[in-house]
Amino acid sequence: MTTAQAKTFITLFLAMLLTSCMVADSTPDNQWRIVDEGAYAADVSADAQLSVVSGINNGIHVWRFGEAQPLFQWSHQSEGGDQSNNLVANVHISADSLFAVTADREAFAIWSLTSGEPIGFWRIDESSIRDVAVSDNGRGVLVGRSNGKVMFFEPESGRRIEFLGHQERINSVDITPNGRYALTGGNDYVAYLWNTDSGQVIHTFTHPSRVTLVALDDEGRYAFTADSQQKSQIWNVQTGEPISQLQYIARQKIFTDAVFSKDGKYLLTGAPSRRLYLWEVATGKQVGEWKVAPRENMSPPSAVVYGVGFIDDKHVLSVSSSGLAELWSMP
Template sequence: TEHEVQRWPLEPQGSTSFGLSRDGRFALLYSEEHHLVLWDLEQNKKLATLGELDADGNAVSHIRISDNGRFAVTAGQMNFAVWDLGWTQAQGLWSISDALIRDIDITSNGEQVLLGLSNGKAIYVNLVTGRRLEFLAHREKVNSVAISPNGRFALTGGNDYKAYLWDTESGQLLRTF
């Protein structure tokens, strides 16, 4: 039989999205009642309440914590925010008007994000330089995205049953799966 080792009621009323650090120590979760909350899972301790995604109180549907655990990106349908988890504060809020955000990822330095959109676009954004690259190979919604920790490579998958590995500097397609 399966035995439950431990249960912690992080959000008794339920969470709509959840991000876990690579080492499993930290979690960032969103609920309508408490908004964004950062937890230390080793100590079962709430570290900080980060607040809402934006001034309009839009729900968070996607959360990713960077590979090194220092940064996070959260997104609703049209907005995304980058958070410095060390300082527990937002670095900025950006809006996308092209389509709905279906997935997100962030680099280890918190300076680059990758978005998968409902219109088939994958968008790479360097938040420091403002450079934006649209990857247009998908013919359907982009459901899943991943960016390498250094931001050089992106992997995107969509409703077109294709996954693409591509270079974020050149936009060049490297491999099709």
């Protein structure tokens, strides 16, 4: 091969590689506008039938899949509270789809998804809220904070326990459906699985950089932890041993949400790059990818995928900062 031929080959190879990395805009099976002018946060229920969305201009909306009008509309503030300080940036739905928790930097609220009524509103006494999660029946709430502390709180009894294992800011938390175990990750490069009754650490998952997202399988099989660089790992939650690492070429991949399919075969993730990814749990291989609609009047076009879920074994749902819920067919 001559020098000129080698240069031509390299140019063609780089062009093919660049093209393969670019994903064309995807066309969803269906699309619903659920908040005007975009969203700050959202979560999708385990069965993907409900979405709780914090809108930029119109409070918090609860939507049932496929319906044209919201079930409920909430305002996250206490009596006499200053609405301007209540920017809801964290939302979580319990695995049984009966309760939701919403949080701004200073306070969190629990809501019934059956009646739409608030269960309670609590202000934290120190630091700021980074992430929240609620267990089945609203039994317990997990609150991760910027000072590295994680609080587990039982609204009915008032019992609270603080987990002090982390040394730096908490970025992500999740809780098992029964509320007995918590998974938390932070800037100290570590994710911990721990018992909410005793605060005892069950497993320690280490990373080479700050842990940005954690997620637990509702069936009690897996844990997922991802950092700010290249390690995105699926673990056996019973043994603490690795199952697979997500396979991608990118030097950095950030995830915003992650859920496991009920049959345990797949992991579905959302990202701040308008993307949804479908991964094979056993191998970490990517088997699907979609690109959501951008937020209106954004230049360049952008959107953060806040919530994802499996509708059934053929369809997935996404809710993004564009204020849209979108339905996609699985490959």
